[in-house]
Amino acid sequence: MKILLKNIxxxxxxxxxxxxxxxxxxxxxxxxxxxxxxxxQADKVFDFTGKYVSPGFYDMHVHFxxxxxxxxxxxxxxxxxxAAGGFTGVxxxxxxxxxxxxxxxxxxxxxxxxxxxxxxxxxSAVTQGRKGEVLAPMAELSExxxxxxxxxxxxxxxxxxxxxxxxxxxxxxxxxxxxxxxxTLAGGSMNEGITSTLLGLPPVxxxxxxxxxxxxxxxxxxxxxGSLHIAHISTKNGVELVRQAKKKGLKxxxxxxxxxxxxxxxxLKTFDTNYKMNxxxxxxxxxxxxxxxxxxxxxDVIASDHAPHSPEEKDMEFTLAPNGxxxxxxxxxxxxxxxxxxxxxxxxxxxEKFAVNPRKILNLPVPxxxxxxxxxxxxxxxxxxxxxxxxxxxxxxxxxxxDKRLLTGKPVAVINNGKMFYQxxxxxx
Amino acid sequence: xxxSSKHLLGxxxxxxxxxxxxxxxxxxxxxxxxxxxxxVPTLQGKTVVNLFYESSTRTRISFELAQKxxxxxxxxxxxxxxxxxxxxxxxxxxxxxxxxxxxxIVVRHSSAGVPHYLTKITNANxxxxxxxxxxxxxxxxxxxxxxxxxxxxxxGLKVCxxxxxxHSRVALSNIFGLQTMGAKVSVCGPATMIPKGIGNLGVKVxxxxxxxxxxxxxxxxxxxxxxxxxxxxxPSLREYHNYFGITSERIEKNNKDVLILHPGPINRGVxxxxxxxxxPYQVILDQVTNGVAIRMAVLYLLGTMN
Numbered sequence: 001m002k003i004l005l006k007n008i009x010x011x012x013x014x015x016x017x018x019x020x021x022x023x024x025x026x027x028x029x030x031x032x033x034x035x036x037x038x039x040x041q042a043d044k045v046f047d048f049t050g051k052y053v054s055p056g057f058y059d060m061h062v063h064f065x066x067x068x069x070x071x072x073x074x075x076x077x078x079x080x081x082x083a084a085g086g087f088t089g090v091x092x093x094x095x096x097x098x099x100x101x102x103x104x105x106x107x108x109x110x111x112x113x114x115x116x117x118x119x120x121x122x123x124s125a126v127t128q129g130r131k132g133e134v135l136a137p138m139a140e141l142s143e144x145x146x147x148x149x150x151x152x153x154x155x156x157x158x159x160x161x162x163x164x165x166x167x168x169x170x171x172x173x174x175x176x177x178x179x180x181x182x183x184t185l186a187g188g189s190m191n192e193g194i195t196s197t198l199l200g201l202p203p204v205x206x207x208x209x210x211x212x213x214x215x216x217x218x219x220x221x222x223x224x225x226g227s228l229h230i231a232h233i234s235t236k237n238g239v240e241l242v243r244q245a246k247k248k249g250l251k252x253x254x255x256x257x258x259x260x261x262x263x264x265x266x267x268l269k270t271f272d273t274n275y276k277m278n279x280x281x282x283x284x285x286x287x288x289x290x291x292x293x294x295x296x297x298x299x300d301v302i303a304s305d306h307a308p309h310s311p312e313e314k315d316m317e318f319t320l321a322p323n324g325x326x327x328x329x330x331x332x333x334x335x336x337x338x339x340x341x342x343x344x345x346x347x348x349x350x351x352e353k354f355a356v357n358p359r360k361i362l363n364l365p366v367p368x369x370x371x372x373x374x375x376x377x378x379x380x381x382x383x384x385x386x387x388x389x390x391x392x393x394x395x396x397x398x399x400x401x402x403d404k405r406l407l408t409g410k411p412v413a414v415i416n417n418g419k420m421f422y423q424x425x426x427x428x429x
Numbered sequence: 430x431x432x433s434s435k436h437l438l439g440x441x442x443x444x445x446x447x448x449x450x451x452x453x454x455x456x457x458x459x460x461x462x463x464x465x466x467x468x469v470p471t472l473q474g475k476t477v478v479n480l481f482y483e484s485s486t487r488t489r490i491s492f493e494l495a496q497k498x499x500x501x502x503x504x505x506x507x508x509x510x511x512x513x514x515x516x517x518x519x520x521x522x523x524x525x526x527x528x529x530x531x532x533x534i535v536v537r538h539s540s541a542g543v544p545h546y547l548t549k550i551t552n553a554n555x556x557x558x559x560x561x562x563x564x565x566x567x568x569x570x571x572x573x574x575x576x577x578x579x580x581x582x583x584x585g586l587k588v589c590x591x592x593x594x595x596h597s598r599v600a601l602s603n604i605f606g607l608q609t610m611g612a613k614v615s616v617c618g619p620a621t622m623i624p625k626g627i628g629n630l631g632v633k634v635x636x637x638x639x640x641x642x643x644x645x646x647x648x649x650x651x652x653x654x655x656x657x658x659x660x661x662x663x664p665s666l667r668e669y670h671n672y673f674g675i676t677s678e679r680i681e682k683n684n685k686d687v688l689i690l691h692p693g694p695i696n697r698g699v700x701x702x703x704x705x706x707x708x709p710y711q712v713i714l715d716q717v718t719n720g721v722a723i724r725m726a727v728l729y730l731l732g733t734m735n
Contacts, residue, residue: 189541194626198441200541200563200601203625271542316519317540319561 002026003420003429004042007049008379012369013352014055023053025375028418028429032371044429046422048379048412054351055367056088056376056416059328060358061152061177061231061255061303064090064120067108068097073308073396075112075120078328081306081395082118083421085328086378086411089119091362094130095153101125101136103144110145117419117426121147121362126165126176132157135164142172147362150177152231155212157183162219166226173363175227175253180212180238181279189319191280195265202319206286209279210237217245217252229361230254232305234279236289243298253361254293255301258327258334261290263401273314273321274401277307291344300357302350304331308397326395330402336382336409347382354378375429379413386410430454432730436555438544439564440605448609452574454726455719461498462722472501472732476531480523481507481558482538487693487717488558488568492535495724501732504531519543520550527551533732536560554731562596568692569602571723573610575716576647579688584611589641591617591673592651592700593662595624599692603649604632617641618673621662638673643683649690650675653699666699676702680710690716 005023010033012018017033024032024040032040064078073081075092082090092109094100100109106122113120124146128134130153138149149169155178156162165176185208190196192203213230220228230242233254245252259277264284267275275281293299307324314321332354339345345353355378359366367376388405390398413422420429432447440448461469477496481489489505496503506526523534533554536544541561548555559565577583588607594600594616607614608631616623617635628634635641642648653669663669680687689701689711697703705711 192625194629197624197626197630198601200561200598202541202562205625271545312518312520317538317546318542319540 001044001429002042004040004045005053005379006045006047009052010369011052011054011347011351013348013356014366015368015370017369018348023369025415025429028375030369030371030373030375033369050383051379051381051412052347053369053377053379055355055369055378056414057086057332057354057378058089058358059087059304059306059331060091060301060362062090062092062306062328063095063308063324064092065308066096066112067105072310075109076116077394077396078306079113079116079118079120081326081328081393083414083426084394084411085330086332086380086414087118087328088376088378088414088416089121091121091123091147093123093150093152094125099125099130100146101128101130103140106141106144106146117414117416117421119416121145121364123148123150123177125149126151126156127161130154132161135161135168138168138172138174142174146174147364148175148177148229150179150231152177152179154183155179155181159215159219162216163223166220166223166228170226175229175361177229177231178212178216179231180209180216182208182211185211189276190268191265191282193265193283195268199268199271201268204280206235206237206282209235210241213238213241217241217250220250220252221245221248227251232257232260232279232303233290233293233299234260234282234286236286239289239293239298243293243296246298253300253357254298255303256290256294256299257303257305258331258338259325259401261287261294262334262338267401271318272401273316273318274325274399276318276321276323277305277325278323291339294339294353295344300353300361302331302335302353303358304328306395308395309399310397314399324399326393326397326400329393329395330388330400330407332380333386333388333407333410334402337407340382341408375415377415378411380409380411382409384408384410430730431734435731435734436544436548437566437727437731438548438555438557440566440569440602440609441564443605443609445609448570448573448606451570451723451726451730452577454730455574455722458725458729459719459722462718468498468500470500471729472496472499475501475533475732477501477503477533477535477728478526478531479503479505480526480534480536481505482536483508483559485537485559487720488537491717491720492558492724495721495728498721499725499728499732501728523547523551527553533728554734556727556731559598561598563598564602565598566602566606567720567724567727568599569606570727571716571720572603572649572690572692573606574719574723575690575712576688578715578719579712580646583607586612586647587615587645588612588647588649589615589617589635589645590649590651591638591641591675593622593653594618594627595622595662596654597651599651604630615641615645619663619669638675639679639683642675642679642687645687647688647690648675650700652692652694653696670699674700674702675705677704677708680705688712693717
């Protein structure tokens with residue numbers, strides 16, 4: 001089948017393409033990219049005047065809950081949510097039951113994701129069962145398709161295990177992704193400060209995150225090898241630590257979530273558990289530092305930390321409720337609203353953080369908009385104003401603090417693996 | 430006389446007029462408590478549930494007596510022996526209780542914000558009887574009542590709260606309430622027991638107990654709550670007593686006009702020496718009596734709102 005994406009603004013930071021074009025796709029392969037004006041013949045023509053197209057977006061931090069909590073999300077429902085959110089690929093975290101710490105579980109997930117538009121790449125645990133004691137079989141896991149290693153949910157327990165993980169994973173060119181939080185300071189329900197004092201909620205200090213970032217960076221520097229990715233960075237000091245490490249030339253990268261550049265601890269004043277996440281929402285100063293880090297490239301990636309929870313788990317007493325919110329279907333809208341329209345990021349930078357950098361960090365091929373390449377594309381609208389409605393989400397879970405929020409900019413369609421998701425449904429192309 | 434909210438979730442943001450109304454109403458009920466027949470028909474036909482998810486003796490008895498003296502029907506629910514242990518969610522428990530047609534819920538819970546959460550899942554009037562380390566408004570109201578009873582005023586009074594401020598719901602409610610009423614509030618305790626950012630509330634921090642005694646009209650001495658991990662904040666109870674405990678010698682040396690309050694239960698020999706706990710400077714048992722009057726006032730004012 002031949003489809004034509006007509007009159008669309010293409011942004012491809014890798015090839016340098018940045019103009020209005022017509023893109024012809026034949027059986028899932030890009031066969032022609034031409035400046036507008038030339039009429040190409042196709043079975044189906046999509047007039048995308050005013051819309052943008054870029055290499056397909058990739059979210060390198062999602063929780064799909066399969067195996068173990070399929071009532072909250074499955075590989076398929078999570079992938080549908082990703083497609084609806086404008087993503088053609090995701091990397092899923094290993095805190096499942098059982099944990100992703102063996103080739104069997106990696107294969108199970110890949111099997112479930114087979115034939116879907118969205119590529120699902122499992123991240124393996126650093127240690128067996130995420131217990132922080134014995135390394136997971138990293139060689140075998142790498143071979144079976146794990147793209148990175150992380151004990152996400154907690155940091156790698158000890159400096160000794162972290163050292164081994166960085167050394168061992170480096171043989172296979174895979175990063176260690178760290179959830180940075182000092183375990184001895186952890187356990188609170190929100191960021192420590194005047195707001196936690198006012199609300200009487202048990203606090204966790206921001207220094208808990210900074211200490212682990214510092215430990216990990218120092219270890220990386222000492223070893224002189226390995227690569228480290230800081231997940232969901234949320235503190236001002238953390239951003240500065242990564243900035244300095246990058247200046248030294250260390251192989252460290254970082255990601256930030258939309259909630260950490262949009263919301264602050266002030267939002268907790270309603271005791272709404274949809275504002276409870278880990279790392280917790282921080283202060284206005286931290287939010288500004290995150291945005292600054294995104295602007296100057298200290299933070300390479302925007303990722304959702306999509307964390308589905310059942311209604312009964314979230315609709316309860318605040319301190320007893322689990323951490324985390326879903327994010328795949330609000331992520332792009334929030335990034336365009338909060339970062340692009342407010343002048344913090346250009347669209348090219350946005351595409352780098354959504355499509356290019358995550359794949360580079362995970363050593364995955366970056367899709368290109370040029371003839372001969374597989375069509376792996378995200379099409380989005382920067383101007384459409386819409387209201388978030390969680391009841392319409394493809395995700396099995398609805399735990400989002402952004403319900404009813406007005407956003408400007410949203411995904412229009414995604415194309416990958418010979419499929420297109422457009423106007424709320426999947427079509428073969 | 431009526432209040433501006435149908436719930437008492439805390440004293441943060443509660444207007445001065447409301448606090449004044451509650452204190453004045455309590456004066457009337459305080460008088461009722463001195464009568465041979467200590468019962469009025471004010472809340473006849475109203476049903477109040479005491480929902481206690483955390484152990485409590487005096488607060489629960491105080492609320493229950495207040496309810497009985499107002500002729501309300503009362504039901505007690507405590508976590509042990511309830512359906513909670515069978516895995517029912519908090520929300521389902523509350524929905525079931527509400528379906529039995531109740532009017533008010535008095536709630537104590539170890540999780541901050543539970544009273545606020547209840548306002549979203551039920552239509553009952555909610556009274557916070559202590560949520561986590563957040564607020565305990567009726568305790569602060571009875572403290573203020575007791576101070577006012579003894580000194581005749583709150584405005585301009587210097588009050589110091591002493592102890593584990595970081596883990597104390599009594600401290601926070603006292604700070605909010607007393608500041609609203611025009612008192613000057615300080616806190617005193619080891620640095621590990623002072624919550625971050627408390628200075629932003631206009632609260633002065635003391636670490637020298639002698640200075641704290643000398644510079645205040647009232648000391649509200651908190652119980653060192655060993656069950657709330659306070660143990661890890663101080664090296665030992667002995668050291669706490671030696672450096673932060675209130676003793677007769679310290680009072681006599683620094684300020685013989687000081688008034689001592691304590692929300693109870695007392696750890697004798699820790700935050701208060703026995704002679705202070707039983708001595709002339711304290712109003713600890715008056716606080717307990719006043720507590721019933723305050724709770725009657727709150728139940729009455731909320732229970733008779735339309």
